[in-house]
Amino acid sequence: DTAVSQTPKYLVTQMGNDKSIKCEQNLGHDTMYWYKQDSKKFLKIMFSYNNKELIINETVPNRFSPKSPDKAHLNLHINSLELGDSAVYFCASSHPSGGPGEAGELFFGEGSRLTVL
Amino acid sequence: GEDVEQSLFLSVREGDSSVINCTYTDSSSTYLYWYKQEPGAGLQLLTYIFSNMDMKQDQRLTVLLNKKDKHLSLRIADTQTGDSAIYFCAESRAGTALIFGKGTTLSVSS
Numbered sequence: 001d002t003a004v005s006q007t008p009k010y011l012v013t014q015m016g017n018d019k020s021i022k023c024e025q026n027l028g029h030d031t032m033y034w035y036k037q038d039s040k041k042f043l044k045i046m047f048s049y050n051n052k053e054l055i056i057n058e059t060v061p062n063r064f065s066p067k068s069p070d071k072a073h074l075n076l077h078i079n080s081l082e083l084g085d086s087a088v089y090f091c092a093s094s095h096p097s098g099g100p101g102e103a104g105e106l107f108f109g110e111g112s113r114l115t116v117l
Numbered sequence: 118g119e120d121v122e123q124s125l126f127l128s129v130r131e132g133d134s135s136v137i138n139c140t141y142t143d144s145s146s147t148y149l150y151w152y153k154q155e156p157g158a159g160l161q162l163l164t165y166i167f168s169n170m171d172m173k174q175d176q177r178l179t180v181l182l183n184k185k186d187k188h189l190s191l192r193i194a195d196t197q198t199g200d201s202a203i204y205f206c207a208e209s210r211a212g213t214a215l216i217f218g219k220g221t222t223l224s225v226s227s
Contacts, residue, residue: 004159033214041154041203043217056213090159103148103167106207106215108159 003027006091006109013081014117020077021112023091031055032074033106034066035090043090049074081116088113121208123218130226135193137221139206144187146208150215151180151191154203163191163204193223201225 004025013019025032033056034046048056049068063079078085092106122140129135141149147168152160166173166180166189173180179192189206203220210216 035214041220041222043160043205043220045214045216048214058213103150103165104209104215105148105150105162105165106160108161110159 002109004091004093004107004109006089006112008112009110010113010115012115012117015081015083017081018077018079019081019114020075021089021091021114022073022075023109024073025091025093025107026072027093027107029093029095029107030071031094032068032071033092033094034074034076035092035108037088037090037111039087047074047076078114081114083116086114086116121206121216121218123204123206123221125219126222126224128224128226129196131196131198133196135196135200135223135225137191137193137204137206137223139189139191139218141187141189141206141208141218142216143208143210144184145211148209149180149182149189150207150209151178151189152205152207152217154205154220156202160205196223196225198225198227 006023031050033048037043046060047066051071052068065077068074088111090111091109094106150165151163153163154160177194181190205217205220207215207217
């Protein structure tokens with residue numbers, strides 16, 4: 001009964017291909033995120049959705065397209081993969097902060113390691 | 118935006134205390150967080166502190182917050198080899214998601 005689950009855990013593909021990573025959370029949270037962690041372990045926010053609506057879109061190439069079919073799912077599709085897309089992609093979810101016992105903390109999935117050859 | 122700053126490496130001996138420091142940027146951050154990442158795993162929340170607090174203690178963990186200097190620290194008492202991991206501080210910056218520091222790799226030797 002994993003709280004935030006991502007698939008696949010590992011993905012190896014050729015440059016130019018298109019790939020998707022899926023994320024599901026069973027915590028009942030309203031907000032979901034995609035973060036990218038590079039080889040130096042730096043974590044950067046890419047996108048955030050609240051109740052299926054895009055609320056954060058950082059400077060990310062438009063080859064990356066998030067899709068949220070419902071508030072429990074946030075998928076990431078990447079077109080025309082490049083070598084620099086190799087990274088670990090983390091999905092996360094949260095409640096908004098301010099409610100009782102709610103500090104707005106993020107709950108992370110285990111990550112999806114993408115390797116582009 | 119400006120970066121959340123952390124030193125990249127810390128090496129301690131088992132049984133010693135570890136102190137990991139962080140400088141954040143947004144003085145209006147409501148909460149500040151410490152996350153732990155073990156090899157090959159996702160990030161797990163260790164603890165957080167509300168911005169109107171100076172200190173929070175949770176078993177072996179002590180968080181100190183200096184709002185004037187925008188400085189956050191995490192002290193781990195009696196550090197164990199199982200504490201070896203990357204530790205990230207994060208701030209809740211207005212208008213965006215949590216912003217993370219670059220992470221401090223803690224290495225504990227026996």
